[in-house]
Amino acid sequence: MESSESLQEFYRRTQVRVFPSCHSDSGLGHFNVFSRDNCALVTPYSRRDFYKVSLIVGKGKLHYADKWIRVDKPALLFSNPVVPYSWEADDDDQKGWFCLFTDQFLQNGTRLGNLQDSPLFRIGGTPVFFVNDEQQKTVSGIFEKMMAEIESDYIHKYDMLRNYLHLLIHETMKMHPAENFEHYQNASQRVASLFMELLERQFPIDSPDAYLKLRSPNDYAESLSIHVNSLNRSVKEVTGKTTSQQITSRIIQEANALLKHTDWNISEIAYGLGFEEPAYFTNYFKKQTGNTPNALRSDLV
Structure with a gap:
């Protein structure tokens, strides 16, 4: 298993374009958002030092320590720094979006509790939500607004991005989590x-x-x-x-x-x-x- 991946290591591994972003040493935390058009088809099994929310439009498998789930329709994935996982795409046709952020970014200016106590991020929870056409349209719209906002010159754009992230989380909490996880035969x-x-x-x-x-x-x-x-x-x-x-x-x-x-x-x-x-x-x-x-x-x- 690979060591826990930091934000800097993620950017080096993926070679994605880094937008101007909040930095942890500023006290504001870190946030960024990307398209999945050129995402890695296989990611290493490891923990990450950041939270990540992905809208996966493409087929593949998500692997955890003792279980896995097949993603064969659009799905939202919530990952946290505590739970290691890996992604294995079935083909090159991968679309969607993802955003990554630190606890500090989401908590800034709010009174939220520990993110790892959230139903979406807690250990032992179900981090995968399959979405229907209407839900996919809603979630895609939120990610598209994130993509436009992060490239804007608006002085309060990170407040806007934080609000979009809150909206994404609340929209997901209305959904039913996936239940069709499989346990490895071995x-x-x-x-x-x-x-x-x-x-x-x-x-x-x-x-x-x-x-x-x-x-x-x-x-x-x-x-x-x-x-x-x-x-x-x-x-x-x-x-x-x-x-x-x-x-x-x-x-x-x-x-x-x-x-x-x-x-x-x-x-x-x-x-x-x-x-x-x-x-x-x-x-x-x-x-x-x-x-x-x-x-x-x-x-x-």
């Missing part, structure tokens, strides 16, 4: 594979400052947007080991490499591997290997 194999990819991406630890961010089964389950019980069951079924055993094994493997091939002191290694105190690391290492980090280093001299 769901356990897919989940375990995504977990192992994510585990390996945490390594190697290049410096004590680049500390290990995912340490527990819950951390990995949240990153994959699945329940920890589902993750544990899949990893055990496919690998024969528990999620905790796989994580521990990889941490010990990295600890051995750092002890043998770097001149970092024990505290630096401990912090790099995500331990709050060197003593915790020493006890952890000894419990797993029967040896202390200092003793291992002494044996290497």
Whole structure:
């Protein structure tokens, strides 16, 4: 699985034309809107650091960790920074629009709650809405107004764009979400594979400052947007080991490499591997290997 994609990485990957836009360092957040005419036919399975609303006019499949849905008619897709997904188009005939924005942009000047608590963006919610001809006409009209507004010189255009985004969200909340998600026949194999990819991406630890961010089964389950019980069951079924055993094994493997091939002191290694105190690391290492980090280093001299 690819790492979480930032706005800057999105613009580099897609090479879309960047309109003048709000920037996060201005305190206003970020917003942009595009046509899907030249969109990528396949996008990497990953999280994004931004929200995205797409009107998909074209056929393809949306993939999540343990389920997928076929898009065979116009549909609205709502994605958030927490839930990873990928898109796989069936053909080159892809139309529609999409806008991307940060939480800060939508919240600016409003009293909205957390976007991830919204029915459209929350974890475990249904982010796909198939639209009929009348709904498609309404939604297309909103996106067309966004496209025209973002290129205008109107001094309050971002207030207008924010209003259009609110209108798009409210129009969608009148609709019924899609219910025809399919579960993978090899769901356990897919989940375990995504977990192992994510585990390996945490390594190697290049410096004590680049500390290990995912340490527990819950951390990995949240990153994959699945329940920890589902993750544990899949990893055990496919690998024969528990999620905790796989994580521990990889941490010990990295600890051995750092002890043998770097001149970092024990505290630096401990912090790099995500331990709050060197003593915790020493006890952890000894419990797993029967040896202390200092003793291992002494044996290497």
